Amino acid sequence: MSAASICRCSTRRPGRPTGTVTTVGSSGSKPAPMAAPVPWSWTSAPRSRAPHSHGATEGGDARPQDQGGHQMHSSSIAGLVTTVIVLLLVSALTLTLSRRWRLPFTVLLVVVGVLLGLLADHGPEILRPLAEHDISPEVILFVFLPTLIFESAFNLDARQVRRNLAPILTLAVPGLLLSTAIIGLLLAATTPFGLVAALLLGAILSATDPVAVVALFRQLGVPERLTVLVEGESLFNDATSLVVAGILAGLLGASQVDAGTVVGGVVHFFIVFCGGVIVGWVAALLCGWALGRCHGDGLVEITLTTILAYLSFLVAEELFHVSGVMAVVAAGMTLGGWGRLKISPSVRDYLEHFWEYLAFVANALIFLLVGLRVDLAALSGALDLLVLVVLAMLISRAVVIHGLLPLLGRLPGGAPVDMPYRHVMFWGGLRGAVALAIVLSLPAFAESETFVALVTGAVLFTLLAQGLTIENLVHRLGLDRPPLADRLASEEGQLAAKRHALSRLPELQRGGLFSARIAEGLRSRYSEAQEALEATVEQLRRNEVDPAGELQLLYLRSLALERSHYLESFARGHLSERACRDLIHSVDSQAEALRHRGELPDFTLHPPHETLTEAGLHWLRRLVAATSLPERWTSSLVAYEYEEAWGRYQGSLRVLEDIERVAAERALGGAAVDAVRERYRYWREQAAQRIDATAAQFPEFVGAMQERLAGRLLLFAERQTLEAEASEGTLSNGAAHELLAGVAERIEGLRGGDISKLHFDPTELLRKVPLFRGLSTEDFTHVAECLDGHTVPDGEAVVIEGKHDDSMYLIGRGVIRVSRHDGDGERDLARLFAGDFFGEMALLHHEPRSATCRAASPCALYELRREDFDALCTARPEIRAAVEAVDRERRQGLEKE
Known part of the structure; x- marks a missing residue:
């Protein structure tokens, strides 16, 4: 027997003309060439049909050719649908058997298919169509x-x-x-x-x-x-x-x-x-x-x-x-x-x-x-x-x-x-x-x-x-043995379930539906199971967990709790997609470092693409500086950083609130609890400092964020009430669907932050700058028209030592840290606050920047370019004199350094 006959799914089959296939829906009279197979189609062997004498029916009327073709097409489609239904039914039964017999599903499918093929060839006629498709x-x-x-x-x-x-x-x-x-x-x-x-x-x-x-x-x-x-x-x-x-x-x-x-x-x-x-x-x-x-x-x-x-x-x-x-x-x-986070939580x-x-x-x-x-x-x-x-x-x-x-x-x-x-x-x-x-x-x-x-x-x-x-x-090979963390999680999950079930027994007895004998039997059974699980957990900890492993387990569980909090906050609209994704990246990176290296990484809050974002922002400012796009991007970055810090603060707070309960349930030692508690307190304080810095510089924005949060919380309360009434039947399904859709739309509208609140009033802030306090209203308006406002996020370098540019900056809000490189690295020289200015040396003397000025908090800055400065000083010589006086003082300070 030739090897070509081993498989009936080859391109040539008995009973079919060589080199042709007959597609579903064809009449069989004009086979399609094999060289051009019809995609999207299953093929079936042609079925024999009894010829009609002279093409007429019993009544003597001629039967139209298209009617016969239509019936053949319908018959083929029906046969195909029937075959698919039968195969799906067989698949469902096979899946049930594979789970019961603990056999691989696809392997059992092939075996069942072979048996069906044998039955189709040698068994009942009803199974014959399975072999034809x-x-x-x-x-x-x-x-x-x-x-x-x-x-x-x-x-x-x-x-x-x-x-x-x-x-x-x-x-x-x-x-x-x-x-x-x-x-x-x-x-x-x-x-x-x-x-x-x-x-x-x-x-x-x-x-x-x-x-x-x-x-x-x-x-x-x-x-x-x-x-x-x-x-x-x-x-x-x-x-x-x-x-x-x-x-x-x-x-x-x-x-x-x-x-x-x-x-x-x-x-x-x-x-x-x-x-x-x-x-x-x-x-x-x-x-x-x-x-x-x-x-x-x-x-x-x-x-x-x-x-x-x-x-x-x-x-x-x-x-x-x-x-x-x-x-x-x-x-x-x-x-x-x-x-994945772009998919609605309810749909995921x-x-x-x-x-x-x-x-x-x-x-x-x-x-x-x-x-x-x-x-x-x-x-x-x-x-x-x-x-x-x-x-x-x-x-x-x-x-x-x-x-x-x-x-x-x-x-x-x-x-x-x-x-x-x-x-x-x-x-x-x-x-x-x-x-x-x-x-x-x-x-x-x-x-x-x-x-x-x-x-x-x-x-x-x-x-x-x-x-x-x-x-x-x-x-x-022992690869089906779960790691210690998973085994402990499984045992502790069962233990928590038994404890919760035992706590419900008094409630069942108060209902009066269970006798004391039944309740006591259940209590005894669950108590024995609980004691056995406690002994198993204790044995695992005593035999397989050392102090370092205990600390790692508590960290992993705390990170898992923090991660679930971020997902829950995103589902409720409290976190934007980007903030949630980056916070989850931080948690996942820490958990992965713990599993593979046994220690937390040094810094994981921001993903690797953050440096690319900062570089893109600098490039965008140079390319389209005359438009509002860089400012909008920067404002969005400030809003995002506030939202991320708020999320980190809430996540740390959630872990700190639950850590005592988690430690008590899992019988963890005090040293591990103290270490994890101290780390989360540090993260919470760092996040709180960033939140406070943003609130101090942009109180309108933080107020709007808090208002949005309160609105979302109230809307969630509305949704819970509507869902409860719909479940109880007091609210019709149609009305409930319409009301819930409206609530969901309002929640989505309150997601994220309103960056319009970051757009400050230039007049209000500029009047606080000492250089401009003596200006008339007309001169002050002229000055304001020459200045370009920028919102700068925390940590961004505004000017860099050694770079050539010709702008001076005035601080409307925020703190600027001035530093300079020396033999031992970067050394701080000064901190500048609202009302101060910097960058005047490059503006006056056409020389490279002598120091680096970096935002120590979110800042509102005004940029004054050389051509605008020269025009301004021509009209108001006292402004040049004031700037030159500050320049001399700062140069003397640098020379002393």
């Missing part, structure tokens, strides 16, 4: 694959991916290329395949699809890093495999392959790979922008994410001809990280369930159809060739995992991947839908049908042999 590779690539990739990328922890990006990309790009070369060379030496064809098969079989393994990891609770490594590799190497297979398929028809061809292929690969990332990233930014403008509309938000998944794939593939898989990966990870959970269900449907249909298309009898007749393929695949995987990853860990800054992790990554490299989709979509060539058979057999081997044994491997 086939799925085209275009459906896998354009319908199912974007769903699977987006769901996985959206739920990946972006921080963990960044931390493990080096090993992930190493496995996905050079690792896949190395795997392709090893498989290709081994098969070229041991099989009749040519080198290019063998390399093509190697590229196809190097694409991992660990759906079953990742699901098992989540079920067993393996370390998060292992899950990220396996799933991240799969996401990235899918794209690599598709691109490399496409390049090699193009080389099959080439008369010769020279160095130029190879170099061109490499360049093309990187263009396609990186181009897909750019397309997906831009698409995610646009989607995030749209999500931010339809806040609270769940249907629109879910629709936008669906559009993002498919449109990014289609635009990348069809418009820019780059990797659609990488576009979806980049889009999913960008929206799942940066854009439902959105995750929506994509989880779509992924379930896609996986279920794919793996069931794979099982349905396998002919076990034919498969056993070609084991010799299949054994060689499987051996080559395993050898290449071992070389990549145990050869590349150890080398990567030895590089500077490289995080080593432990041996148990490498063992699991080697055996967990399953193959699946992507490999099948690639091989089915290849153009016709000499070994195409043999490739389909071999890839199908390799996929079955990985699913059945590796997928069914990976759990035992994880257990033997």
